[in-house]
Amino acid sequence: MSGLLSVEEARARLLALFSPVGTESVPLAAAGGRVLAEDAVATRPQPPFDASAMDGYAIREEDHRAGNRLAVIGASAAGARFEGAVRPGTAVRIFTGAPVPDGADRVVIQENTTRVEDSVTLDEAAPGGTNIRPAGGDFMPGDRIAAPRRLAPADLALLAAMNIARPVLRRRPVVALIATGDELAMPGETPGPDQILCSNNFGLKAMLEAAGAEARMLPIARDTPESLTAAFDLAAGADLVVTLGGASVGEHDLVRATALGRGLDLSFYKIAMRPGKPLMAGRLGTTPMIGLPGNPVSAMVCGLLFVLPAVRRMLGLPEEAALRFPARLEAALEPNGPRAHYMMSRAEPEPGGWRIEAFGRQDSSLLSVLSRANALLVRPPHDPARASGDRVEFLWI
Ligand SMILES: Nc1nc2c(c(=O)[nH]1)N[C@H]1C(S)=C(S)[C@@H](COP(=O)(O)OP(=O)(O)OC[C@H]3O[C@@H](n4cnc5c(N)ncnc54)[C@H](O)[C@@H]3O)O[C@H]1N2
């Protein structure tokens, strides 16, 4: 057992199978959540002119005195500037976002003025800012959003403000999902007496799509080489083929043998991890393949730890150092065996950090437990028994 590959070594070998996919230019409205592949560079300043931050009157600083009465000589609105200049003793009515006219270097808010016909009197000379947003105060030509970057909603708004209508993005990597097993029926079907519902590909699809990939759920492959072969054929063109189940050592676990028969260049099989021991990865021709174990929790945990980093690599994103948080253990744990154990757990905040409790039942078939978990408590191989109050580490899921 101790001869099994460590999680870290397996991850390094697996990532070596991947490189970034190509790029495409995409309409901005469809770019949310996608990965910017080339720096986006502003070609204009924002705002493009000195702009008023308030509704009020544009005046000269020298006229900014309580009781001063100024002649209102025009108006500057957002989208329609006042073409003249503000001279001493005059003011221009101005609105939020409007260009500040020449000569003016302050906007007084209308609440601090009294307007009578064509003149305005300043009620008070309010100290503080000028209420003018300088040209280029947000960004200047040449300012950039650096790639690679997963585009958040605020980035979309910024790209729009920069007038970048079609950013260059990483293509969404296509992941073919092949669930395997004679026992599987699809949700919505009426399962036979010996059947269960196929769940793993739904979990993986949601996980992959949240990470920016496109998941193609292929028809369930039955436990025959022919059916698996047909599924591999259908996966042609994908950037990654992920099989679910059939990874173990029973007579019905045909994934490895069938893939080897199609020329799989196996990088590794079996790792020192619980759940997830029968994980495999390699290359089918030019296409990377990951074989996930069939147990539902194993499939999801291996998806988080191995498939998501592969998607990040295909998206050209830097490898994420697995973010481990320290926590105080709530309930004692038995010594760990030779495999790293990723335990379904609940982490909650407490003053100064986190506390964590691993669920009592950790069997890798228990989706109801996984769905209540928000964290995986990580136990290294041969971790000794842990007492309540010990410091442990966890990952958010
Ligand atoms: N003699 C041994 N038996 C097993 C070993 C071992 O080392 N020696 N390892 C165990 C471990 S650990 C795991 S994990 C599983 C992995 O087995 P497979 O990858 O071959 O998975 P299956 O046998 O196909 O299925 C396991 C289990 O999960 C259910 N399943 C499969 N696919 C789905 C799906 N798409 N949706 C929902 N549930 C699914 C399947 O019905 C089985 O109950 O092997 C152990 N055995």
Ligand code: MOO
């Ligand atoms: O590795 Mo299996 O994934 O322990 O259930």
